[in-house]
Amino acid sequence: MPKFIKTNLQIIALIVILLPGCGQEPSQTTKQANDNNALNPLDAEITVYKSPSCGCCAEWVTYLQEEGFTVSSIDHDNVDDIKTRFGIPDPELYSCHTAIVDGYIIEGHVPANDITRLLTEAPTDIKGLTAPGMPMKSPGMASRIPKDYAVLSFSESGETSVYSQY
Numbered sequence: 493m494p495k496f497i498k499t500n501l502q503i504i505a506l507i508v509i510l511l512p513g514c515g516q517e518p519s520q521t522t523k524q525a526n527d528n529n530a531l532n533p534l535d536a537e538i539t540v541y542k543s544p545s546c547g548c549c550a551e552w553v554t555y556l557q558e559e560g561f562t563v564s565s566i567d568h569d570n571v572d573d574i575k576t577r578f579g580i581p582d583p584e585l586y587s588c589h590t591a592i593v594d595g596y597i598i599e600g601h602v603p604a605n606d607i608t609r610l611l612t613e614a615p616t617d618i619k620g621l622t623a624p625g626m627p628m629k630s631p632g633m634a635s636r637i638p639k640d641y642a643v644l645s646f647s648e649s650g651e652t653s654v655y656s657q658y
Contacts, residue, residue, distance in 0.1 A: 538562070539564050539593070560604075581647075593607065599620060
């Protein structure tokens with residue numbers, strides 16, 4: 493067999509061997525790498541609804557930005573309307589500002605690490621997180637490091653559980 497035919501047959505054989513791999517699903521390693529990139533919580537934009545005169549709300553926005561989140565802030569004269577609109581099930585869960593990120597509600601001075609955990613785990617049974625009231629040792633209040641309060645998760649029906657304890 494002439495050399496050029498043998499070389500062409502080798503090329504064709506190589507194409508036949510490699511061609512079936514084209515268009516196949518990515519390997520599990522590739523899927524995991526892509527999934528890990530998609531799960532970066534800092535890619536999610538947080539929209540914060542707050543009173544224009546609330547200094548601690550502005551401090552919490554600054555804190556989140558310093559933690560690497562992209563935050564847009566919307567001043568609203570009646571934040572209780574926002575809480576009702578987004579369906580926070582119980583006024584006992586209310587705080588001074590309400591944020592929305594990836595379909596979750598973040599109510600009040602919730603620390604950045606809890607938001608990161610929520611977005612990373614993406615639980616389907618949680619509607620949001622809240623730091624009810626205005627905990628004095630919370631980000632945006634008197635401390636960047638949370639202390640002496642609980643962050644609660646809440647469901648659509650209003651069931652709560654402790655998400656983090658500081």
